[in-house]
Each structure stands twice: as structure tokens, then as C-alpha cells.
Amino acid sequence: MLHSLLFRHSSLLTRACSNGRTLSTSPASTSVGCVPTTHSSAVSKLAFFNSVTGDGSKIPNYRVLDTLGVPVEGAEVPKISKQFARQLYENMQLLPTLDDILCSGQRQGRIPFYATSYGEEATVIGSAAALADDDEVLCRTKFCVIYVFANSATAQYRETGVLLWRGFTLDGIMAQAFGNHEDSSKGRQIGVHYSSKQHHFHTISSPLATQIPQVAGVGFALKRDPARRSKNVACVFFGEGAASEGDFHAGMLLASTLPSPTLLLARNNGFAISTPNSQQFHGDGISARGPGYGMDTVRVDGNDVLAVMNAVKEARKRVSHHSTSDDSYVYRERQEVEDRKKNDNPITRFRLFMESRGWWNETDEEELASRLRRDVIKAFKRAETIKKPRLEDMFTDVYAEEPWNIKEQQEELVALLKKYEKVWEPWQNELGDLKDGGKKLSD
Numbered sequence: 001m002l003h004s005l006l007f008r009h010s011s012l013l014t015r016a017c018s019n020g021r022t023l024s025t026s027p028a029s030t031s032v033g034c035v036p037t038t039h040s041s042a043v044s045k046l047a048f049f050n051s052v053t054g055d056g057s058k059i060p061n062y063r064v065l066d067t068l069g070v071p072v073e074g075a076e077v078p079k080i081s082k083q084f085a086r087q088l089y090e091n092m093q094l095l096p097t098l099d100d101i102l103c104s105g106q107r108q109g110r111i112p113f114y115a116t117s118y119g120e121e122a123t124v125i126g127s128a129a130a131l132a133d134d135d136e137v138l139c140r141t142k143f144c145v146i147y148v149f150a151n152s153a154t155a156q157y158r159e160t161g162v163l164l165w166r167g168f169t170l171d172g173i174m175a176q177a178f179g180n181h182e183d184s185s186k187g188r189q190i191g192v193h194y195s196s197k198q199h200h201f202h203t204i205s206s207p208l209a210t211q212i213p214q215v216a217g218v219g220f221a222l223k224r225d226p227a228r229r230s231k232n233v234a235c236v237f238f239g240e241g242a243a244s245e246g247d248f249h250a251g252m253l254l255a256s257t258l259p260s261p262t263l264l265l266a267r268n269n270g271f272a273i274s275t276p277n278s279q280q281f282h283g284d285g286i287s288a289r290g291p292g293y294g295m296d297t298v299r300v301d302g303n304d305v306l307a308v309m310n311a312v313k314e315a316r317k318r319v320s321h322h323s324t325s326d327d328s329y330v331y332r333e334r335q336e337v338e339d340r341k342k343n344d345n346p347i348t349r350f351r352l353f354m355e356s357r358g359w360w361n362e363t364d365e366e367e368l369a370s371r372l373r374r375d376v377i378k379a380f381k382r383a384e385t386i387k388k389p390r391l392e393d394m395f396t397d398v399y400a401e402e403p404w405n406i407k408e409q410q411e412e413l414v415a416l417l418k419k420y421e422k423v424w425e426p427w428q429n430e431l432g433d434l435k436d437g438g439k440k441l442s443d
């Protein structure tokens with residue numbers, strides 16, 4: 001599931017008070033003026049509240065399709081063609097295909113690390129389809145509820161689908177997984193930490209939530225750029241666990257006080273590694289925080305690709321003007337995970353919708369599954385044979401002028417190479433995997 005929050009500020013009430021035209025715009029008969037510091041109406045009755053809905057209910061979950069892929073009563077089904085629906089479906093199916101092969105590749109020791117997108121296919125592909133391909137994305141990318149806070153794209157680590165939607169190739173995915181010399185980060189990043197300037201996909205960093213204050217800055221930069229001002233938004237993806245970091249609040253405050261075309265998408269998959277939602281927050285989830293920052297907010301069913309697409313599209317319109325290191329079965333019942341996959345699978349839900357329109361059938365499914373698997377395995381095997389980046393690349397690209405400590409480390413490595421490269425077999429083997437065999441540095 002996915003929830004989304006859309007943010008915007010300056011309510012009518014605020015403006016009415018600050019303009020001084022009226023002291024109270026509150027419909028409450030008990031209103032006795034306006035408190036200057038908050039511009040809220042003054043009342044004589046003591047009342048506490050802990051819900052943003054006014055009546056104590058939970059914020060509702062926006063949905064277009066039910067779990068059987070049938071449009072729910074009153075929902076607006078986006079007008080998409082058969083071809084576009086198939087494109088959505090194909091991209092959603094590509095994610096678990098990649099996940100299956102790369103996860104088993106990691107278990108076989110062929111790649112060092114991986115994080116899957118299982119269950120988050122609708123959230124990520126639905127959002128990607130609603131964004132413009134040159135909107136800026138910042139991420140850190142499992143099952144999820146999305147909250148869209150609308151204001152620009154940055155990612156966490158489960159948003160590979162955004163890159164795929166934008167045309168990032170399977171060879172690019174595999175180069176990153178193996179850290180070979182075709183990888184845009186030259187093998188210096190941990191797995192799934194993608195980076196692509198061409199695809200407006202900002203480099204993923206491991207510390208949770210750092211991307212949230214950054215996106216407020218990216219959004220502000222877009223606003224200041226006449227060529228992109230009313231054309232692009234900045235969009236950040238983060239998990240509900242990341243929303244427990246101080247950086248979440250810093251980013252929300254920045255995005256709301258410096259208005260900019262920024263979209264914040266919180267994916268709530270119920271867990272931050274082994275910590276369940278019940279231990280992460282008290283209150284109505286992450287979405288309840290949006291209005292506290294004066295941001296337009298919506299909670300969306302993240303297993304519903306059409307709902308996600310509608311919500312992100314609307315949010316965009318408004319603002320324009322876990323990993324292979326962990327075993328979830330230790331903290332989640334195997335049955336719970338299996339049931340969830342069966343009972344409310346975002347891919348199955350959309351497949352049922354497509355079948356009801358006569359856009360998809362069993363033959364299409366079999367053809368797609370074998371084609372995706374073949375393509376992914378081919379890219380995996382190719383990347384495995386490609387040499388790793390040159391050794392000297394370890395020291396470049398961060399500083400314009402090499403600082404003394406980096407120089408010192410490089411000199412130390414050169415000395416070690418001179419001493420051991422010809423006499424110690426493990427080093428000889430490792431150097432043999434590098435693009436230039438480590439020669440340039442040792443010369």
C-alpha cells in the first residue's frame with residue numbers, strides 16, 4: 001500500500017485574519033476574536049484534539065480499484081489506452097523479475113548487496129508514470145501505503161522502477177549491481193544506490209532521510225530557474241521508517257516555509273527492517289503530519305497503480321503552478337507475507353483490471369514472463385564478465401583538488417602494490433578483474 005500527502009500552505013482563514021478585514025472566519029458561534037500569533041479564531045470552550053479529520057476518524061485511503069481490479073463506486077478511472085496500460089503492467093512485472101534474479105545472484109555470492117521492490121510495484125510505477133520524465137527524483141526505495149506531500153524527485157532505495165520507466169537500461173541496472181566499469185558511480189556505491197543525471201535521478205545515499213531536506217532545496221532551485229519554473233517538480237521518495245528521522249521534519253519545514261514545486265512521497269510498507277509501524281509512531285500514520293506543516297496531503301492505497309497515478313498527477317498539477325542483509329521472516333510470519341502477496345498483490349489487481357477490459361490474457365502473460373526473464377538473465381550474465389573500474393578511480397570525482405589525506409592514501413596503496421602485486425595471489429586475482437589490471441596506479 002502507498003499513502004500520499006499533498007502539501008500547500010496559506011489557508012483562507014489565515015489570510016482573512018492577517019488582512020485584518022475580519023476577526024473571525026470560524027463558523028463556531030463560540031468564536032471570540034482572533035489570536036494574532038496564529039491567526040486562529042479565539043474560542044471560550046476548552047477543547048483538545050488529536051485527529052486532523054475533525055471527527056476523530058482516520059484519514060481515508062484513496063482508491064480507484066478494489067482488490068479484484070474492479071473500479072470502486074464513484075472513482076474516476078483515468079482514461080488510459082490499452083497500450084499505456086500494457087506499458088504500466090510490463091514495468092510492474094519487470095521489478096519482481098529483476099528482484100528474483102538479483103536476489104538469488106546475491107545469495108550465490110555473485111553480487112554483494114541488493115534491495116527488492118516486492119509489493120511496491122504500483123507505488124513506484126504509478127508515481128513514475130504521473131511525473132514528467134525530467135522531473136527531479138531523489139529516493140531510497142517494499143509493501144506500501146503512499147502519502148503524497150505535494151510541493152519536486154529524489155529516491156530512497158526501492159525506486160528502481162522510476163529509472164526503468166524513464167528508459168534506464170537493464171545493462172545499467174546490472175552494471176550498478178556488479179560495480180563494473182560501465183556503472184555511472186564507477187563501482188563506488190553499495191548495491192541499488194543508483195545515480196543518473198540523464199534520467200534526473202539524484203544519487204541515492206544510505207543514511208535515511210537525507211534526501212528529504214535535499215528535495216526542498218532542489219524544488220527551490222527549480223523555482224528559481226526560469227527555464228524550469230513552471231515546467232518541472234522535484235519529487236522525493238522515502239519509507240515511513242525514514243520519516244522518524246529528524247531530517248524528515250527539517251525537510252518538511254523547509255519545503256513548507258520556502259514554497260517550491262516539491263512532491264514528497266512516503267511509502268508505508270508497515271516496517272522499518274524489523275520495527276513494525278506500531279513501534280514507529282503513535283497517531284494516524286505519516287499522512288497526519290502533512291497538515292501540521294500546512295501541506296496539502298492525501299493518503300493513497302499503494303497497491304492500486306491507478307490511484308497512485310491519479311494522486312501524483314493531481315499533486316503535480318497543484319504544485320506546478322529492505323535488503324539482502326536482512327531476513328523478513330525473522331520478524332514477520334511467513335504466512336502473513338504469503339497471504340499478503342496472494343490477497344492483495346498490486347500486479348494481480350491491475351492484471352484483473354486489464355483482463356476485464358480485454359487488454360490482457362494468459363498468452364500475453366506467459367509471453368511477457370519468459371521475455372522479461374530472458375532479458376534480465378542476459379543482462380546479468382553480460383555484466384558479470386565486464387571488468388571492474390580502474391583502481392585510480394577510487395580516488396577521483398569527489399574533490400576538485402585532491403586533498404592531502406586522499407593523496408596520502410593513494411601513495412600508501414601504490415607502495416603496497418609495489419610490495420605485493422607480483423607475489424601475493426589474492427591481489428593478483430583481484431587486480432586481474434580491474435579494467436587496467438591496476439597498472440596505471442602502480443606505474
Ligand SMILES: Cc1ncc(C[n+]2csc(CCOP(=O)(O)OP(=O)(O)O)c2C)c(N)n1
Pocket residue numbers: 141142158206207208238239240241242243245269271272273322
Ligand atoms: C540514519 C540511518 N539509520 C539507520 C539506517 C539503517 N537502515 C537502513 S534501511 C532501514 C529501514 C528503513 O525503513 P523505511 O524507511 O520504512 O524503508 P523500507 O526499507 O521499509 O522501504 C534502516 C533502519 C540507515 N540507513 N540510516
Ligand SMILES: [Mg+2]
Pocket residue numbers: 239240241267268269270271272273
Ligand atoms: Mg518501511
